[in-house]
């Protein structure tokens with residue numbers, strides 16, 4: 001109705017135009033950005049998005065090659081519960097007290113930096129697990145450069161190990177395996193490497209290219225060597241940033257402290273952040289009144305890959321929100337206000353996730369080249385059979401990617417991964433568990449469940465041919 005009024009055409013004509021695109025709408029429904037553009041075009045209008053307008057002010061110029069300097073890698077630790085993620089992070093935190101620094105890492109600010117003997121630095125995100133990693137990614141933030149996947153050598157490759165691997169792969173983040181608990185008499189690192197090989201993940205000892213190291217997070221054995229491998233991987237990635245500009249980066253965590261007000265930990269990804277800068281972070285803004293590092297030290301400026309906690313924001317932004325520095329306080333404040341307004345107005349987000357019904361239309365529009373699928377099933381046999389059949393549906397126009405497959409119900413973490421990677425979820429003889437359905441509804445993730453293999457394959461095939469009748 002709103003767009004009809006703006007274009008001064010009858011509402012039923014706009015509804016008709018939507019129907020001819022295969023979208024059934026009511027007059028109060030909100031359309032996504034892409035549909036809006038197409039519909040408006042039918043009536044000779046061009047859509048200009050206000051969101052795009054206000055966000056334009058913070059579009060960053062590409063950096064000139066000569067301004068780029070090497071930055072520290074940012075690492076996330078993932079793996080199955082109890083395999084030793086926290087122990088590893090704790091060990092690294094406690095052992096890496098740099099001589100001359102005024103103390104060890106005393107504050108949990110959500111991330112910390114360590115310096116190795118040769119002066120090289122690594123930044124660790126202090127919230128282990130692929131859920132945190134993918135939740136950030138679902139918010140549009142890709143912070144992690146390298147993932148350490150911890151696997152207990154006295155156990156085996158567990159469901160959450162597989163999830164962590166899929167989540168890292170879907171994000172395109174290189175992995176290093178830390179085969180942990182080798183101090184235990186029952187540890188069998190070779191069995192783990194064999195398990196990885198059977199998943200097509202060949203570690204170096206097995207003639208592959210993925211780095212891995214046997215460690216004991218409890219005793220510290222092998223941890224230095226593991227960190228060396230992180231640096232090696234970082235060198236290959238050739239991580240660079242320009243420190244000579246206004247800072248930008250991502251919020252790692254934020255909370256309200258009774259005495260100090262809002263405290264946000266941010267990870268600088270480009271530029272240098274200074275006390276006194278005007279910052280916009282998600283829907284909040286403010287002047288940086290003070291900065292502290294993970295050692296409780298006062299910090300005056302923070303360059304790329306450096307995590308700092310800042311004081312001065314007018315609220316608590318969410319983990320994964322972007323932050324930017326502005327020349328002028330008013331501009332930062334205006335955008336923050338506008339974002340809040342827009343969010344209130346928009347009942348439906350402009351960027352919707354793919355659904356099976358929509359695939360045909362998106363292919364026809366020509367902007368859809370890859371269909372990402374998360375596949376969960378009741379037994380290994382059906383998961384493998386469906387993987388094979390789905391992959392065979394790939395055509396020249398559209399590639400079917402199974403970004404994660406596993407035996408088990410559809411979980412919250414599957415939904416997060418789908419949201420971060422724009423995937424649909426297919427469950428075979430399994431259903432969504434716990435909060436998965438609720439989050440899927442909120443994130444608009446398409447979950448399809450089947451009990452007949454043939455039906456699943458046919459639906460996907462029809463969808464790809466644009467022939468699936470909408471699910472009512």
Ligand code: GDP
Nearest residue numbers: 080081082083084085086087180181216217218
């Ligand atoms: P997380 O759930 O992956 O964070 O695992 P934790 O770090 O909490 O470790 C789970 C349990 O395994 C704890 O009881 C640790 O003490 C123990 N653990 C972790 N690493 C090692 C290790 O290298 N050797 C031994 N023996 N135990 C370990």
